Amino acid sequence: AQKVTQAQTEISVVEKEDVTLDCVYETRDTTYYLFWYKQPPSGELVFLIRRNSFDEQNEISGRYSWNFQKSTSSFNFTITASQVVDSAVYFCALTVIQGAQKLVFGQGTRLTINP
């Protein structure tokens, strides 16, 4: 079975600060995929990134960056120079390639960026 843990329930920072959202996962499969989704107040889950288990390269997209470390089973997400529009609930998720490829989600981290 797969499990995703996002230990930070809520984070609140002041605009322009950097913030890191933690994600720890568990799976016995050697091939798996990790995702981050953003859920703004409108409610829709917005896809941000996906990573497969064979690619440990970190990724940067604008102010967003992701740090994947298999040794610690973590896939952390950092927002640099945060903005108010980054306020949302962020979900980390895991899936394996077999079967339904259903997503197993963490509990989410509510991020509030204060002006």
Next chain:
Amino acid sequence: GAGVSQSPSNKVTEKGKDVELRCDPISGHTALYWYRQSLGQGLEFLIYFQGNSAPDKSGLPSDRFSAERTGGSVSTLTIQRTQQEDSAVYLCASSLAIAGGPLETQYFGPGTRLLVL
């Protein structure tokens, strides 16, 4: 192009009534998923449709829940004899995944917020 759409956006019903929730996936997407988001349980998988294959119903919480996908496109999730614990946001997602093929990203609709009084 158009994303995943769901209707209604909000639904208020009385305990014991049946409800139907609709999902229109992204055109051309063969895989369709239903998830439920509730305060107590977080985001949880309900059911998965892949083309004309038998659905994976392993996440349905009880036999009051059922879903169908007609013509490989639109899907309807039905909850019979609703209970207060069914109150949640029901999210639909679709992807280009095919059986035995590579993993594809799931794209989500805006959800249907269900409140059972």
